Amino acid sequence: MKPNLFISTSRVEDQARQAGRMPGRRTAQVTGMEPLDRQVWRMTISDPYLAAHAPAGAFINLYSADRMTMMPRPFGISRVLEGEQIEIIFAVVGQGTYEFSRLQPGMAVDLLGPLGHGFDLEKPADYLLVGGGLGVPPLIRAAQCLQGRSGVCTTALLGYRDHRFADAIMGPLTDRLESIDNASGDVITLLDRVRGDIDPGRTIILTCGPLPMMRAVAAWARKTGLPAQCCMESRMGCGYGTCVACVVDTVDGRLKVCKDGPVFAADRLIWDAGEDKKETR
Template sequence: MSCARTFLQTNPEGRAYLPSRRTVEIVGHELLTESIVQLTVRDEYIAQHAQAAQFANLYSSNSLQISPRPFGVAEVHDDEVTFLFAVVGRGTEEFRDKQVGDTIDILGPLGKSFDLSEPGRYLLVGGGLGIPPIAHAAQKLSGRSDVQATALLGYRDVHFADEMLMRHCSDVRAIENEQGNVITLLDQWLAEQDGDARNLSDVHILTCGPHPMMKAVASWAFKRDVKAQMNLEERMGCGYGTCVVCITPTIHGNQKVCIEGPVFTREELGWE
């Protein structure tokens, strides 16, 4: 699997390096719901190099907030990079209160990306705040003649990302908790495949969301021998492998989600 890891630049001596933490300008800021923010910054390096499922660290200007917040890239246009995040504490409250024209410190892109190299049918399964990397995957797949992409989105209530997905994916299906879940959407999609449902060898599931949701998706894929890549959401400290906070068990032993992930196959995680 040819998953991209953290992208490095090359200096004049030919040595690879990751651009250091830097200050960027906020060029877009919108409250999508009472607690979900769409934040866009101008950063040419991330815009050029970020792959689907990679993330960036955003840093608080409060010196007491030591750890950065890792946000998955949701969309890229020219030199502008968009993130979606929920307001859950002091750090994200600070980002919510930022305005267009303000600045913020950033580091990235970080982590291992989805593998989008193969042709076929892609099912982009996102739940809640796991939807941003799914949206970026849809953007990366859009325009390719060798793939057919379907977005399957699960929400608690407000459909805050449908419009973003529709810009890149012609088939977007969404469901709320009271109607069912993403497994409901997967079953509906499968029922529509007619003869193609017997041969799913060209199907690739990319998923991100709460662990119970992703484990249910992995089980659905396992029962049908479908390839699946899981983008894990874990609490992180540094975001680049130093602090050893974001450990997850795999068949290869404990691994760091921030640098050996966040993308793992269902086989690597042992999820069935």
Template sequence: MTATFTPTADVVAQAVEAGFFPPRHTVEITDVRELAASVVRLTFRDPYIAEHARPAQFVNLFSHDPMHLMPRPFGVSEVSGDQVSVIFAVVGEGTAEFSHLHAGDTIDVLGPLGRPFRTKEDAHYVLVAGGLGVPPLIYTAQCLAGREGVRTTAVFGYRNDHFADGFVSRYADRTESIDESEGNVITLLDRLEGDLLADGAEGAGKPVILSCGPLPMMKAVAAWAAKRDLPCQLSMEQRMGCGYGTCVLCTVDTVDGRLKVCADGPVFTREQLGWGE
């Protein structure tokens, strides 16, 4: 059996100081809590990820079970000081293991990984997410909060419990959410259309749609944006192996051929994906 190399904090610090991306390393968990049925928020301490993570980037978390070789990718949902949070659904053995960890336990991480949302321009960013696509949009709102020339509106869809509204409302200028009993995110976008387009007409800049969630939802969001000629960036959710482009497991069809979600994405424009044209 091949032993796993787990670098110490000093080794990670030396790698960063030398200008290298830090390897897989062990961090301390500071909090684990259930937000809703089978929805868990896990927080760990990692100064490098906390400083360098960008909206829609993800981290790999590794199981303590040597039989589970592949890590689980999770979008960064919030950063506070040197602490990084992720939110996930408990859907299998790996996520069940993570949900049973406690403050003071350790876990191996790698990240941040992937290409982030492009948010340099001043705009009204409309953060559209559904289900477990919500967490990366919380962090997007956090990164955009208080920036001059920028407004944010969160448009979230849930199956039932509105587990993330309290988090995103700390940062977004406006939060609107809906669950399956009422409709979906397109229902909300239709309701908000007048306000969103009026913002652009008043010189505040066209809305820019940033979205993450189930594939049918994102295709519908892309079509909604295309019909109104609005820019739309989509963070793809895909099964991954390595998380950095070696295993070629997470490919997605684009107008430029098959690309890797982990390395070429996870963020793509609707034009790249050929959606809503």
């Protein structure tokens, strides 16, 4: 008889709670899979621990069923749903993500998380959620965490190549939503559009998206004197700080996106010489 290689989610969580730590790699059930756009998918997964411990900006690792594929794929958590489910939104960009897009409700997937440090959402403030493309999902979770809080107002500014696949999800979670596609401009266009409505004394920018976009947003924030938090995207190997494949330059030295981030204060990051060039999505 073959040994059971994976422990059920509930058993792993029971053991973790008793030890006072996060559960390790475990098997969870896929509860939903649907397309949002060309090659963009929405997956829901049942995992009680993630549903209870998923900060905005954190991510999970998903593992391929192919034993020859050693490295997991990181995915930002977009929402926590009823029934102890979490949602991720991802694009098919290679064999690993294609495999995950073929999963159906009732099938199993191995995961680890939540991993990393998320956004700091403690202050009552006006939050500008500035996202581009597949950088939008972590900001959806931020909007969900901020919704209904006293002294908080949220404005989402989202940029897309073409189809605005996340607007219907983000809209109900925010006080204001503005979106744009490449034919009309970029997120800097949106920031300039709402600039007159910003209260500099209580506004915080949260941003996630392609590196050129976040570089431009960080430069815009610096010029306008607004604090910004950047959820960095990076190629990762392990996802928890062992392989040192996802380092980023900061004023405190080279730090790991997976373990020290993925969220960093924009003024702590060292951007390259092209940071003022508008190369946004």
